[in-house]
Amino acid sequence: MSERESMPCDVVIVGGGPAGLAAAIRLKQINDALEVVVLEKGSEIGAHILSGAVVDPIALDELLPEWREQNCPMAETPVTDNWHWILGKSGKWSMPHLLMPPFLSNDGCYTGSLGNLTRWLGEQAEALGVMVFPGFPAADVLFDDSGAVAGVVTQDMGVAADGSHKPDYQPGMEIHAKYTLFAEGARGNLTKRMKAKFDLEADCQPQVYGLGVKELWDIDPEKHVPGRVIHTQGWPLSESDTWGGGFLYHQANGQVAIGFVTALDYENPYVSPFQEFQRWKHHPAIREYLEGGKRVAYGARAINEGGWQSVPKLAFPGGALIGCAAGFVNVPRIKGSHTAMKSGMLAAEAVAAAISDGSEKTELSDYDAAVRSSWIADELKKVKNAQPAVAKFGGDIGTALAGIDMWMRTLGIGLPITMKHTPDYTHTHRADLHRPIDYPKPDGVISFDRLTSVSYSYTNHAEEQPCHLKVKNMALQEASELGVFAGPSARYCPAGVYEWVDVEEGDPKFVINSQNCVHCKTCDIKDPNQNIEWVTPEGGGGPNYPNM
Ligand SMILES: Cc1cc2nc3c(=O)[nH]c(=O)nc-3n(C[C@H](O)[C@H](O)[C@H](O)COP(=O)(O)OP(=O)(O)OC[C@H]3O[C@@H](n4cnc5c(N)ncnc54)[C@H](O)[C@@H]3O)c2cc1C
Numbered sequence: 359m360s361e362r363e364s365m366p367c368d369v370v371i372v373g374g375g376p377a378g379l380a381a382a383i384r385l386k387q388i389n390d391a392l393e394v395v396v397l398e399k400g401s402e403i404g405a406h407i408l409s410g411a412v413v414d415p416i417a418l419d420e421l422l423p424e425w426r427e428q429n430c431p432m433a434e435t436p437v438t439d440n441w442h443w444i445l446g447k448s449g450k451w452s453m454p455h456l457l458m459p460p461f462l463s464n465d466g467c468y469t470g471s472l473g474n475l476t477r478w479l480g481e482q483a484e485a486l487g488v489m490v491f492p493g494f495p496a497a498d499v500l501f502d503d504s505g506a507v508a509g510v511v512t513q514d515m516g517v518a519a520d521g522s523h524k525p526d527y528q529p530g531m532e533i534h535a536k537y538t539l540f541a542e543g544a545r546g547n548l549t550k551r552m553k554a555k556f557d558l559e560a561d562c563q564p565q566v567y568g569l570g571v572k573e574l575w576d577i578d579p580e581k582h583v584p585g586r587v588i589h590t591q592g593w594p595l596s597e598s599d600t601w602g603g604g605f606l607y608h609q610a611n612g613q614v615a616i617g618f619v620t621a622l623d624y625e626n627p628y629v630s631p632f633q634e635f636q637r638w639k640h641h642p643a644i645r646e647y648l649e650g651g652k653r654v655a656y657g658a659r660a661i662n663e664g665g666w667q668s669v670p671k672l673a674f675p676g677g678a679l680i681g682c683a684a685g686f687v688n689v690p691r692i693k694g695s696h697t698a699m700k701s702g703m704l705a706a707e708a709v710a711a712a713i714s715d716g717s718e719k720t721e722l723s724d725y726d727a728a729v730r731s732s733w734i735a736d737e738l739k740k741v742k743n744a745q746p747a748v749a750k751f752g753g754d755i756g757t758a759l760a761g762i763d764m765w766m767r768t769l770g771i772g773l774p775i776t777m778k779h780t781p782d783y784t785h786t787h788r789a790d791l792h793r794p795i796d797y798p799k800p801d802g803v804i805s806f807d808r809l810t811s812v813s814y815s816y817t818n819h820a821e822e823q824p825c826h827l828k829v830k831n832m833a834l835q836e837a838s839e840l841g842v843f844a845g846p847s848a849r850y851c852p853a854g855v856y857e858w859v860d861v862e863e864g865d866p867k868f869v870i871n872s873q874n875c876v877h878c879k880t881c882d883i884k885d886p887n888q889n890i891e892w893v894t895p896e897g898g899g900g901p902n903y904p905n906m
């Protein structure tokens with residue numbers, strides 16, 4: 359017999375981000391008698407949310423039309439002007455707006471903290487009677503005898519590093535639900551299992567990702583232009599044949615949010631996304647804003663970049679994927695919060711209809727169909743070749759081809775071509791094909807080292823718990839990750855979690871500083887042998903982002 363307690367409900371939602379909370383709110387709007395549970399692994403709603411963010415309000419307008427008058431923090435800073443810069447090593451070229459398809463404009467959007475928007479959505483959900491449980495990761499999935507998803511199990515508490523039970527041991531709880539919505543964001547670990555179990559990616563391209571590294575700065579008030587939005591491409595990634603770009607958003611309270619996304623399909627194992635970001639801040643056009651300012655927060659998170667062709671089958675018996683768990687980011691717009699919310703709302707509508715028909719644990723095919731005929735599909739189809747064009751043909755030619763393709767689709771004359779993806783880890787080359795990159799030392803003013811940076815993510819994990827970064831085969835890690843690829847984990851991890859020590863002594867050891875992990879999921883994506891699996895640590899562990 360199970361020693362676990364159990365709790366029945368109508369719908370359990372795994373993840374309290376924009377997608378999960380939009381789904382919860384929509385469910386209660388349709389039928390306030392429904393019992394809806396939201397599980398969130400962060401210590402509070404918003405603690406693990408890291409985004410830009412410039413938000414297209416289309417989904418918020420549909421969900422809570424009065425949001426601007428209801429103290430929603432996102433209403434504070436409408437976008438006032440926007441720029442797209444192509445950076446050389448010291449100069450910049452500003453792309454004329456006329457060259458860009460109109461849907462890339464940020465007019466009508468808002469810039470602010472997605473974490474704070476999520477906190478506000480959490481309050482709206484609770485006011486409607488949603489049971490929101492922060493500090494409760496969903497660690498496992500329950501299935502009924504027919505193989506349908508029947509709910510989830512929350513993470514055990516008080517387990518020692520060796521697996522024994524500490525005095526404060528508490529087994530996780532079983533949450534039994536008629537429907538389970540997976541809203542874990544990019545590279546969710548239960549989502550990954552659902553994709554494998556139900557073969558959800560059989561008819562789509564594999565998902566691909568970028569790693570976004572971000573800081574918040576208090577800047578000189580003289581330089582602050584509320585609502586100014588700047589995107590960059592080109593340098594410094596142009597030096598390592600890698601692609602991605604930066605953003606600098608002037609937000610509320612005299613702060614700018616700056617960030618840098620490196621596509622994880624890079625070939626050179628010596629690339630360090632963290633250090634590319636540090637270099638980028640030294641570009642004269644970026645540095646100008648930061649000089650005289652102060653860095654106040656740091657974090658990192660993977661972002662989906664696969665686009666429409668990587669959207670998997672969304673529904674399976676008893677459950678569905680919503681938001682970035684499925685992957686609805688519009689890459690050229692660097693926006694996924696509006697599509698995440700809309701997908702949550704569409705799933706909620708399908709769940710509420712199924713429950714009112716007396717169904718439970720069925721396959722929500724109506725949800726899958728609704729997404730494919732919604733504005734999410736219209737929007738993502740227009741940009742479906744943009745990411746792969748740049749990934750395949752490089753920054754300059756790729757951007758030009760992507761622009762032509764987006765314009766043609768906007769004008770309704772797009773060619774019937776859908777470019778393909780291959781998983782990011784397969785792109786990593788052997789180290790002997792590349793030279794190490796000599797990154798400049800941080801100056802402690804504009805640029806910083808990894809460990810000082812992590813302290814600004816306010817990350818904390820309960821001590822003495824099993825490591826949540828599972829290396830499946832340590833011998834393979836040494837022979838291949840170190841032996842062939844020169845230990846890229848020490849460079850791609852933005853939190854300094856992985857280190858190879860005693861290499862020169864001929865006795866290499868892979869040290870995992872799991873307490874530093876900011877839950878970005880990059881190791882799960884980029885390990886060249888897919889030998890590292892990220893699983894949920896004890897509840898409340900991870901970053902404590904204030905307003906990322
Ligand atoms: C650097 C960067 C910049 C971006 N800029 C923008 C932008 O400017 N505009 C925009 O619209 N979008 C932007 N995005 C994309 C946007 O952040 C995402 O599309 C959006 O956050 C997706 O929402 P979500 O709810 O699906 O997932 P998330 O926001 O990732 O939320 C998932 C939640 O689920 C929780 N969770 C995960 N697994 C579990 C589990 N097993 N149990 C319990 N809880 C769990 C997480 O802690 C998290 O709170 C950006 C993303 C990044 C990384």
Ligand code: SF4
Nearest residue numbers: 851875876878879881
């Ligand atoms: S250990 Fe993995 S998930 Fe954690 S911060 Fe490093 S790369 Fe990201």
